[in-house]
Amino acid sequence: MSQNISDTFALQLQHMRTELIAQLRVQRGGKIGRAEAAPDRHDVQSGDRAQNEAERDLAMSIDARETDALTAIDAALKRIAAGSYGLCTACGVDIPTARLHANPTAERCVVCQGQFEQARGETHPSM
Structure with missing residues (x-):
């Protein structure tokens, strides 16, 4: 792959990484984790325990997916740097x-x- 094409993909991947990190910060309310950002994470009395657990499980699944996406972006950037992209x-x-x-x-x-x-x-x- 030519250097120009690799550079184009590197810029695209860096942009994707920046957007994903910004999205994660907004969703998490800053640099804290999603669980800490949830205002009612311990307030089970105000809601249904099963619903709270389902919401927590969904949030953890979303976190895992977002982490996987960041890992894939970083791996692609490493392949570009190594010349194997x-x-x-x-x-x-x-x-x-x-x-x-x-x-x-x-x-x-x-x-x-x-x-x-x-x-x-x-x-x-x-x-």
């Missing part, structure tokens, strides 16, 4: 630029990603 981490073939535009954090070609997801038991209606 755009190469499938499983088989080494070039990942099509269209795929990278659609998902700048992609680390595998479509075939290897499908095999990876199948091995993990993930299913998607379409790829």
Whole structure:
């Protein structure tokens, strides 16, 4: 992959990272965690315990997803720095630029990603 294309993706990834971090700070009320930002996290008397637990579980799932997204962005930026961005981490073939535009954090070609997801038991209606 040419340096200009890598630089373009690096800027896009850095922008994605900045936006995600800003979004996390807004959602969390600053630099504290989501649980600490919840005003009624200990006020079970004012609501249903099951509902509070469901909301907490949802918040933890969202946190995990956001953390995974940040991790993927950072990994892609490291691949750019190492000069391996755009190469499938499983088989080494070039990942099509269209795929990278659609998902700048992609680390595998479509075939290897499908095999990876199948091995993990993930299913998607379409790829």
